[in-house]
Amino acid sequence: MGILDFFKSRPKNTASVAKERLRIIVAQERAQRGSPDYLPLLRRELLEVIKKYVNVDPDAVLINVEREGDQEVLELSVTLPDQAPAAARDEL
């Protein structure tokens, strides 16, 4: 390890790390604010059902309620993996 590395290893700017982490979590929590209480449970159960057929990542299910005038639209988005695992395909 050179002398330069020693100086480089000083702790980096932690305030900017804090700001970035907060920006993400605050945006996420604001998006959930005011949405129905059942959404997290609905999301979890949907994920379980989908997992019976496709091996998706826990983050792959996005669920959202949007208000358009008087109507509420439940938006559901599932990202499927590039290649379905062989086992899951056999069952289908």
Added chain:
Amino acid sequence: MTEIIVVTSGKGGVGKTTSSASLAVGLARRGKKVAVIDFDVGLRNLDLIMGCERRVVYDFVNVIHGECTLKQALIKDKRFETLYVLAASQTRDKDALTKEGVERVLNELAEEGFDYVICDSPAGIEKGAALAMYFADRAVVVVNPEVSSVRDSDRILGLLSSKTRRAELGNGAIEQHLLLTRYNPGRVEAGDMMSIKDVQEILGIEVLGVIPESEGVLAASNAGVPVILDEQSFAGQAYDDAVARLLGEQRSMRFLDAQKKGLFARIFGS
């Protein structure tokens, strides 16, 4: 017209009571008639910070339960004629506060001609905190430039925009201000602490004041003299600026730059 201001934060230990005491004193010093109420039932502390802990006979819960009159429970400040403290109960549990009871006390204060009622909220988002904010016209959200405090204050901002009487009546959100406390300009410059701009960007509301971290705050609470009365301390001066802004005055932010250290820096520094 009585204006009800809640001082809240979500997180504990960020300086709600210190801020409530100094804002109340600052308003009273400008001749306003002010009552400051401790909503932290079971964990009373405002009386200590205000320096009237030995004069508490009746408290907020006694008034709500009709065990004494409001006049009997209001503790008159020894320094300012127009300043009164209503202490929290130390023995009852949080359920001792009711929405109807709080409303009755606030209405009575309005009839008595108070200009401002400062509601010192407990930490958390439970009943005491919910009631402290429910009747407010304005909110001062106390926040430290630190991740958990910023996140919790965003949660509180969400509640303030939906769980107040004004919001429930469909009259929109109450006016919200940020009060940044324990600000350390040296650490901000070193990149170890979020700046006023960072916090403002994340939360998206206007900053009422920045209170620098100061030895004066502990000294003031030790003595039972709200720090705004310590005119030597930067924190005291910053609170006075915040009070002026609360009353609509324009004042630029002070104490945002690190102090230069030592004689050398003073001579050769820019």
